[in-house]
Amino acid sequence: MKNTLIRVCVLGILITLSGTVAAGEKAAGIDRLLGLYHDLGQFSGAALVADSGSIVLREGYGIANRGWQVANTPETRYRIGSVTKSFTALAVVQMAHEGKLDLDAKISDYLPGYRADTGSRISLRHLLTHTDGLPNYTADAYFWQSYEGDLPYSTPEFIDRYCSGDLQFEPGTQYRYGNSGYSILGAIIEIVDGMSYADAIARRILEPLAMGNTGQHNSRVTLDKGATGYEVSIDGYRRAAPVYKNLRAAGSMYSTVDDLLLYVHAVASGEFIPQDVKTTLLETREGAVAGTFAYGWNVGEWSAGGALASKPYVATNGEINGFNAFLLHVPADDRTIILLNNTGETDLTGIATHVLRLLDDIEVPDPEPLLRDQFYALLRDGPAEAAYAFYREQRTKQPNDYLFFPWPMRIVAGQLLQEDRHDDAIELLQLNLETNPDDSRSLIVLAEAQSRTGDTDAAIASLRKALSIDGSNDYASDLLRRLEKRSGR
Numbered sequence: 001m002k003n004t005l006i007r008v009c010v011l012g013i014l015i016t017l018s019g020t021v022a023a024g025e026k027a028a029g030i031d032r033l034l035g036l037y038h039d040l041g042q043f044s045g046a047a048l049v050a051d052s053g054s055i056v057l058r059e060g061y062g063i064a065n066r067g068w069q070v071a072n073t074p075e076t077r078y079r080i081g082s083v084t085k086s087f088t089a090l091a092v093v094q095m096a097h098e099g100k101l102d103l104d105a106k107i108s109d110y111l112p113g114y115r116a117d118t119g120s121r122i123s124l125r126h127l128l129t130h131t132d133g134l135p136n137y138t139a140d141a142y143f144w145q146s147y148e149g150d151l152p153y154s155t156p157e158f159i160d161r162y163c164s165g166d167l168q169f170e171p172g173t174q175y176r177y178g179n180s181g182y183s184i185l186g187a188i189i190e191i192v193d194g195m196s197y198a199d200a201i202a203r204r205i206l207e208p209l210a211m212g213n214t215g216q217h218n219s220r221v222t223l224d225k226g227a228t229g230y231e232v233s234i235d236g237y238r239r240a241a242p243v244y245k246n247l248r249a250a251g252s253m254y255s256t257v258d259d260l261l262l263y264v265h266a267v268a269s270g271e272f273i274p275q276d277v278k279t280t281l282l283e284t285r286e287g288a289v290a291g292t293f294a295y296g297w298n299v300g301e302w303s304a305g306g307a308l309a310s311k312p313y314v315a316t317n318g319e320i321n322g323f324n325a326f327l328l329h330v331p332a333d334d335r336t337i338i339l340l341n342n343t344g345e346t347d348l349t350g351i352a353t354h355v356l357r358l359l360d361d362i363e364v365p366d367p368e369p370l371l372r373d374q375f376y377a378l379l380r381d382g383p384a385e386a387a388y389a390f391y392r393e394q395r396t397k398q399p400n401d402y403l404f405f406p407w408p409m410r411i412v413a414g415q416l417l418q419e420d421r422h423d424d425a426i427e428l429l430q431l432n433l434e435t436n437p438d439d440s441r442s443l444i445v446l447a448e449a450q451s452r453t454g455d456t457d458a459a460i461a462s463l464r465k466a467l468s469i470d471g472s473n474d475y476a477s478d479l480l481r482r483l484e485k486r487s488g489r
Contacts (some may be wrong), residue, residue, distance in 0.1 A: 010306075012299040026056045029358045037351060037367050038062050041232065045341040046074050048257035051359050053334045056259065064227040064342065068239060077226045077254045079217055080325040081318025084253040088197075089128055089296025090267065091189055091204050093281045096124075097274060100192050103128070111186045113156065115164050124188070125305050126171045127181035128295045135165040135472045136178030139441075140144035141474075143245070158248065165472055175293070182296075186249025197249050209262050209272065214255040219243050223254060229322015231344035233415050234376045239343060240322025251320055257338045260327055264336050267297075268314055268329045282314060302330060302356075315349065328352050335359060345408065371403040377413070384424065388431055395435055406432060406439040413445055417452070425474050427450045440470040447479065456487045 025237070030049055034057075037043035044062030048055065055127060060072035095101040101124065102109075109121035118134075126132040137143045144161060163180040186197040193200045198216040206214050217223060219242040229240040246252055254265075266272035282294045292300040302313035315328045326348035328337045338356050339348045354364040371394050378387035395404050402408065409432035416425035429446040436442060443466035450459035463480040467473060 008210050015203075023051075023054070023056055026359060026361075027053070029050065030057045030355055031059060033352060033354060033358065033364065033367075033471060034059070034351070037346075039263065040369055041343070041373060042367060043322070043339070043341055043342040043347050043348075043351060044230075045072050045078060045227070045339065046076055046257045048074065048336070049355055049359070050139060050261060050336040051333065055261075056359070062343070066228070066230065066239075071341065072227060074257050075225060076215055076340075077223055077256055078325065078342055079227075079229065079254050079320050079323040080260075080317075080340070081251045081320035081323060082179075083255075083260075083316050083318040083325050083327060084247070084249065084251050085318075086267075086316045087191070087201050087205055087253065088185050088249040088297035089271070090277075090281060092124065092128065092185055093277050093295060094204055094273070095189070095192060096280070098276045101188070107184060108190075110191055110323070111159070111184070114159065114184075115398075118164075118167055121167075122171045122181075124185065129175070129293060130177045131172050131175050132178075132181040133167040133171045133174070133176075134163065134180040134184075135168055136176070136180055137162040137165075137183075138247075139178050139470075140473050140475060144241075148367065153245075155190055155248070158246070159184060165479045168472070179247065181186075182250040183248050184415075201253075205263070209259075209266050211255070211259040211262055214259045214263075216246075216252045217359055218246070218414055226254065227342040227346070229320075229342050231322055231411060232372070232376075234380045234412060237343060238415065243321050245423040247320070251318060255340075257340060260338050260340075261336060262330050264327055264338070265313075268331055268336075269291065277418050281406055290331045302328070319345070324348060328356075330356070333359075339358050344404070344411075347402065355460055370400050372408055375403055386426065388427070392434075397401070404435050406436040406442055409443060410445055412438075412441055417445070417449055422449050422452045426453070428432075438469050440466040440473060440476070443469070444473070444476050444479070447476075451479075451483060456483055460487070461485055 018050065034043060034047055036059040046060045047057060049057040058074045060074055060076060062072050064070045064072045064076050092101060096103050105124060106120050107114050107117055107122050111119065117366070162392060163183050170178070181469045189200050190197050205211070230237040231240045267278070280295070282297055282299050284292060284294055284299055292298050296313045296316065300313060301310040303310040311330050311332045313328060313330050315326070317326045318324065321444045322342060322344050324344065324346060325340050326339045333358070337352045343349060347489045357364050375387055375391055378390050392401070394401065409428055412424040413428045413432070416428065426446065426449045429442050429449065432442050433439065433446070443462045447459040447462035447466070450462060460480065460483050463483070464474050466476045467480065
């Protein structure tokens with residue numbers, strides 16, 4: 001009996017040590033992978049990986065503030081952009097469960113000052129699922145080019161100015177991701193709960209979960225332990241433009257990897273919210289892309305590739321000037337991956353997929369340099385013609401690569417304009433428009449560059465084409481009127 005007990009104890013110790021070693025090996029593999037992404041300029045921030053409910057990796061990579069050479073750590077606070085929408089959706093569903101809101105009621109039922117012709121047709125469900133038909137204010141260059149002065153708009157002023165445009169389609173008939181609907185939901189939360197959006201989210205979610213490092217960001221106030229947002233440029237990293245407007249319920253929050261782990265588990269486990277609230281929150285909605293969009297969250301079957309079977313997942317992500325964030329939870333394995341980045345656009349979804357594979361002992365390839373960075377190096381170090389030839393060649397070979405999306409080239413063109421390199425910006429935008437001929441924002445930036453070189457006719461033509469693609473763009477309309485007046489038309 002005694003020998004049997006000893007054998008059992010030894011076996012238990014060996015199993016524990018084996019599990020510890022395996023977890024350590026996985027942590028080392030994930031750390032190595034994230035380090036490689038960092039070395040290639042594709043990840044800078046904080047990461048947290050949990051498996052079977054236990055933390056496997058919790059680490060910072062790169063620099064939080066390049067001016068002061070402050071390192072990123074798990075305690076660093078990052079802007080999380082549209083991850084904010086998941087908090088908004090949770091608050092709305094909580095309030096519906098309490099009988100304070102009716103998800104089938106219309107905007108006008110809660111905001112009587114909202115324009116009646118559209119407010120009487122858009123329900124809270126439409127707002128929650130991006131099927132409201134409203135123009136997306138962050139897609140409008142005017143939103144970014146105009147400032148609020150010394151004080152931000154009040155919530156009613158913001159809704160009236162940016163979230164009350166003419167409908168682009170009948171509510172409920174299409175899915176089109178945007179920010180206007182969630183800003184309206186934030187306004188409704190304020191009216192019904194009788195407090196600011198920030199206070200409502202704190203009372204309903206942050207305080208009960210002890211998320212003391214999460215809150216609403218204000219670009220006019222320095223955030224303690226907050227990372228600075230950067231964007232990749234031709235000559236390295238540049239500080240991203242601050243967001244002076246309060247994006248409110250659509251994208252205003254900051255957090256840490258530790259706080260977000262508490263949040264993800266609270267929502268996914270159902271221990272924090274009643275089961276019917278969880279069911280409503282995470283149920284896929286008709287009209288969503290591939291049936292994967294719930295209320296503020298993406299849900300579906302996640303495939304990490306290889307021999308791995310697809311498994312249900314819950315995820316959310318966000319992007320805002322200089323930052324992006326990704327949260328993934330796989331309930332079957334109680335796995336959570338949280339990635340917070342402070343160097344702008346990067347493929348956090350792809351990184352998370354590789355992390356999942358490592359957790360399942362599936363080998364993953366080392367990351368490779370981005371075509372974007374190769375293009376930037378050619379543009380920086382040699383004749384522009386060589387960079388453009390590289391772009392066209394690679395566009396034919398790899399048309400779905402990040403480089404050929406419209407916004408990376410727009411960002412660089414904007415940087416060139418800041419340096420008064422107008423002709424270079426024009427060439428770059430024209431190259432971008434070869435790949436993305438219907439990108440109205442590239443046409444608007446092109447018009448700005450053309451007007452600075454004195455080519456008013458070309459600028460007017462670019463703006464007219466932009467408006468033929470997106471007739472609701474107020475900034476393009478205003479700029480066109482100014483240029484036409486200047487030219488006597």
